[in-house]
Amino acid sequence: MVAYKDIKASNALINDANAPHIAVFVGGTSGIGKLTLNALVGTGTSLRIYLVGRRSSEERTQSFIQDLHVVNPKAEIVWTEAEVSLLAEAKRVCEDIKSKESRIDLLFLTTGYAPFGARKETPEGVEITQSLGYYTRMLFVLQLLPLLKKTENPRVVNVLGGGMERTTSINVDDLDLKKPGSFRAMTAQPHYITLNTVFLDKLAVEHSDVTFIHSWPGSVNTGNVWRSLDPDQYILSWVVWLFLDPLIRLISSSDEEAGQRHLFYCTSAAFGGRGIAWKGKAGISTSGTSNTGLFLVNYKCESTPNAKVIPLLREKATAKVWEHTQMLLGAYL
Numbered sequence: 060m061v062a063y064k065d066i067k068a069s070n071a072l073i074n075d076a077n078a079p080h081i082a083v084f085v086g087g088t089s090g091i092g093k094l095t096l097n098a099l100v101g102t103g104t105s106l107r108i109y110l111v112g113r114r115s116s117e118e119r120t121q122s123f124i125q126d127l128h129v130v131n132p133k134a135e136i137v138w139t140e141a142e143v144s145l146l147a148e149a150k151r152v153c154e155d156i157k158s159k160e161s162r163i164d165l166l167f168l169t170t171g172y173a174p175f176g177a178r179k180e181t182p183e184g185v186e187i188t189q190s191l192g193y194y195t196r197m198l199f200v201l202q203l204l205p206l207l208k209k210t211e212n213p214r215v216v217n218v219l220g221g222g223m224e225r226t227t228s229i230n231v232d233d234l235d236l237k238k239p240g241s242f243r244a245m246t247a248q249p250h251y252i253t254l255n256t257v258f259l260d261k262l263a264v265e266h267s268d269v270t271f272i273h274s275w276p277g278s279v280n281t282g283n284v285w286r287s288l289d290p291d292q293y294i295l296s297w298v299v300w301l302f303l304d305p306l307i308r309l310i311s312s313s314d315e316e317a318g319q320r321h322l323f324y325c326t327s328a329a330f331g332g333r334g335i336a337w338k339g340k341a342g343i344s345t346s347g348t349s350n351t352g353l354f355l356v357n358y359k360c361e362s363t364p365n366a367k368v369i370p371l372l373r374e375k376a377t378a379k380v381w382e383h384t385q386m387l388l389g390a391y392l
């Protein structure tokens with residue numbers, strides 16, 4: 060466990076010289092993205108953040124943006140409206156951002172929720188939690204990589220379930236879980252987590268100048284568990300209300316700690332790159348190095364390289380995941 064006081068000490072060293080100057084937050088309208096954005100703006104540094112979110116969240120987000128401006132007048136938050144479950148929309152905003160910026164220091168991705176409800180597809184034919192938790196995220200990464208590669212310390216921080224991937228979690232014969240019986244509450248989320256790691260692991264090898272982080276945030280009481288429940292799932296809603304929600308409240312990190320720990324991922328050299336010098340234990344990437352690659356990290360800010368599983372996933376899944384994802388995203392690149 061990296062002590063919280065050490066995280067705060069590192070974050071206290073963030074200044075105009077080492078902060079990410081241009082950042083894109085997809086999912087910063089709620090939860091861990093919002094908490095991290097708050098922590099980043101709270102450093103008082105000069106920065107511009109593209110905050111990408113859906114129209115229904117614009118009004119409350121504008122009020123959040125006004126509050127942030129009071130906290131840090133040097134922070135420019137650019138509200139960027141997009142229906143982020145749709146690939147065409149993700150492409151549109153990426154092109155908009157690319158027309159305005161020549162470089163990006165940080166891409167922070169948190170959209171989505173656990174697929175506990177019935178299978179629902181977006182108008183583009185993708186299961187919605189897979190689109191939010193995998194496809195549109197990877198599209199943002201691919202679209203914005205050229206701009207990330209123009210900075211000194213580029214980072215992609217992806218929040219879902221880094222370190223939780225298993226060889227048995229991924230269904231390589233039905234990557235979109237479309238066959239009857241493939242999409243189930245307890246299997247879809249581990250499948251999506253593993254897809255994220257497999258795809259980012261390959262990208263990290265090809266783009267060793269970019270630091271990739273896949274974070275498992277543990278438990279943070281953001282209300283995320285309620286998002287997937289359909290109004291007619293009375294029994295499950297009751298179970299969540301009676302058992303899961305109180306448990307989450309009991310074991311969750313505080314909002315502030317979750318924000319600060321994720322800010323640490325955005326800025327510290329503990330996970331490769333050229334971040335703020337770190338005297339503690341260095342993180343180890345899925346390639347076994349400490350200076351570059353994909354870092355799987357847990358809520359204690361420890362790296363969990365999953366060294367037995369990753370080589371097996373490379374053998375069993377990488378080619379299929381890569382090819383299928385490229386095919387699906389191809390029209391939006």
Ligand SMILES: NC(=O)c1ccc[n+]([C@@H]2O[C@H](COP(=O)([O-])OP(=O)(O)OC[C@H]3O[C@@H](n4cnc5c(N)ncnc54)[C@H](OP(=O)(O)O)[C@@H]3O)[C@@H](O)[C@H]2O)c1
Pocket residue numbers: 085086087088089090091092112113115116142143144169170171172173191192218219220275276277278279280281282283284286
């Ligand atoms: N919180 C935890 O304890 C925990 C634990 C493990 C893994 N995770 C995963 O980590 C990620 C971040 O978690 P979080 O708690 O920060 O999530 P969150 O607050 O519930 O939501 C994150 C973002 O997803 C967006 N979103 C949700 N449904 C959407 C939809 N249908 N269309 C468009 N955008 C949508 C939200 O936008 P709006 O603001 O517009 O609603 C928000 O910006 C999630 O994928 C979550 O499943 C969370």
